[in-house]
Amino acid sequence: MHDNLIYADKTPAEVRKLIAEEKITWQTSGMCSGYAQANLVILPKSDAFDFLLFAQRNPKSCPILEVTDMGSRLTKFTVENADIARDIPRYRIFEKGELTGEYSNIENFWRDDFVSFLIGCSFSFESMMLESGIPVRHIEEGKNVPMYKTDIDCMPAGKFSGKMVVSMRPIPYNQVVKAVTVTEQVPSVHGTPVHIGDPSLIGINDISKPDFGDSVTINPGEIPVFWACGVTPQSVIMNSKPDFVITHAPGHMFITDIKNTDLKG
Amino acid sequence: MHDNLIYADKTPAEVRKLIAEEKITWQTSGMCSGYAQANLVILPKSDAFDFLLFAQRNPKSCPILEVTDMGSRLTKFTVENADIARDIPRYRIFEKGELTGEYSNIENFWRDDFVSFLIGCSFSFESMMLESGIPVRHIEEGKNVPMYKTDIDCMPAGKFSGKMVVSMRPIPYNQVVKAVTVTEQVPSVHGTPVHIGDPSLIGINDISKPDFGDSVTINPGEIPVFWACGVTPQSVIMNSKPDFVITHAPGHMFITDIKNTDLKG
Numbered sequence: 228m229h230d231n232l233i234y235a236d237k238t239p240a241e242v243r244k245l246i247a248e249e250k251i252t253w254q255t256s257g258m259c260s261g262y263a264q265a266n267l268v269i270l271p272k273s274d275a276f277d278f279l280l281f282a283q284r285n286p287k288s289c290p291i292l293e294v295t296d297m298g299s300r301l302t303k304f305t306v307e308n309a310d311i312a313r314d315i316p317r318y319r320i321f322e323k324g325e326l327t328g329e330y331s332n333i334e335n336f337w338r339d340d341f342v343s344f345l346i347g348c349s350f351s352f353e354s355m356m357l358e359s360g361i362p363v364r365h366i367e368e369g370k371n372v373p374m375y376k377t378d379i380d381c382m383p384a385g386k387f388s389g390k391m392v393v394s395m396r397p398i399p400y401n402q403v404v405k406a407v408t409v410t411e412q413v414p415s416v417h418g419t420p421v422h423i424g425d426p427s428l429i430g431i432n433d434i435s436k437p438d439f440g441d442s443v444t445i446n447p448g449e450i451p452v453f454w455a456c457g458v459t460p461q462s463v464i465m466n467s468k469p470d471f472v473i474t475h476a477p478g479h480m481f482i483t484d485i486k487n488t489d490l491k492g
Numbered sequence: 493m494h495d496n497l498i499y500a501d502k503t504p505a506e507v508r509k510l511i512a513e514e515k516i517t518w519q520t521s522g523m524c525s526g527y528a529q530a531n532l533v534i535l536p537k538s539d540a541f542d543f544l545l546f547a548q549r550n551p552k553s554c555p556i557l558e559v560t561d562m563g564s565r566l567t568k569f570t571v572e573n574a575d576i577a578r579d580i581p582r583y584r585i586f587e588k589g590e591l592t593g594e595y596s597n598i599e600n601f602w603r604d605d606f607v608s609f610l611i612g613c614s615f616s617f618e619s620m621m622l623e624s625g626i627p628v629r630h631i632e633e634g635k636n637v638p639m640y641k642t643d644i645d646c647m648p649a650g651k652f653s654g655k656m657v658v659s660m661r662p663i664p665y666n667q668v669v670k671a672v673t674v675t676e677q678v679p680s681v682h683g684t685p686v687h688i689g690d691p692s693l694i695g696i697n698d699i700s701k702p703d704f705g706d707s708v709t710i711n712p713g714e715i716p717v718f719w720a721c722g723v724t725p726q727s728v729i730m731n732s733k734p735d736f737v738i739t740h741a742p743g744h745m746f747i748t749d750i751k752n753t754d755l756k757g
Contacts, residue, residue, distance in 0.1 A: 276541035279541065279545065283556055304549075384561075
């Protein structure tokens, strides 16, 4: 275990430098408090239109923060000139849907036809929920958020199709409306919930057995509330088996210069 | 002049049928009251990624309502199975940035690599402004909305770049805030204003001489308020000179089955 709290007050630029130097090689939750972190998907241009269209048709699962110019390793909007091939602590390469390796940088794999997609992450709205007095159970319990495959079909686009993955947070019944209105303010990090209450209605048979992450306590008087999850694009990519794709390793995010408060509206 | 009021209470399906039969061949403002109308851009797949990325980077100018599957003439989301090649009253074809013809349908031009983009239109938010008691001057004066080229650069994407075009509505000073909050609710039809007040700050030298549409009266106590305009993508396409593009003719819109009230949030 690494103590990420010592990086909570560092700037994103300071932490990205440590990541690029491979002095930070682990997951990034809690680093650079107040700044948005992002999921990564890199595809060759030949698959980029289908994936961008998939994101356009599924904005709750795939809220796009930035798409880089083809072939450019440098970001422009979420950070001015971050190096997408070095500034993330851990990368995964998938070939035809199979994980073929994990790497601390992807310089040796870079191609001139790569397009990088940075996708919003629920770390951002959780900090807004806490500021609004809404408890976030998995943080209280020191766990990863519970995530579930659902029977909700994403809107397919070109070669990409698959089911939506959701994250779940148990919310006291008298704060459910507030959880909706708080997350409504940030559509770029998944926005409002996709479902409130009975998990079986969206194909989740056992709430105590998440497909990813950890199970958390649901207390009496709490309602399970489900949000579209940033694991959806990775799940859809695995389902759709494109020839070559690079992602971040789960939890090993890209730390942007965008403040969570600037994601509103 | 055609009296479009007689089509105000028809359903979108009824009016699209008359358009497909070429019984309606003129502009569509005021038809199918309460339903969203859309701008059209059709590009070959080879240019579609750059244009979708341009729209993603410029959501106020190019709010995407639907992108069709490559080669499909049929819409899926804004209307179930409208024929994009017949259900618009007038089309324009541009080759390398030059207008080469206007057509009442584009069946003879259709290609298997075409991708169609349907883009939100300010007709939708004007009806919401009127419902909120905010006057819309060009409607009062029976004119087209005044539109201006600005010196605001759009974010370029691939081969597409250019300046933002804005529409202007004079708003009584004590209703300017309401005009912001009403249009904030509908990001898919341009959303909040891009500028309020002094036109020279965004490169407009003479408010009485719009670049497109008609000049309207600005009364004492009224502030000119500017919104990103759906003419921007056409202007950018002309600036960027792609090999082949089909658009609607100005004012001759695609009438969707989406109610304006369903565009909120």
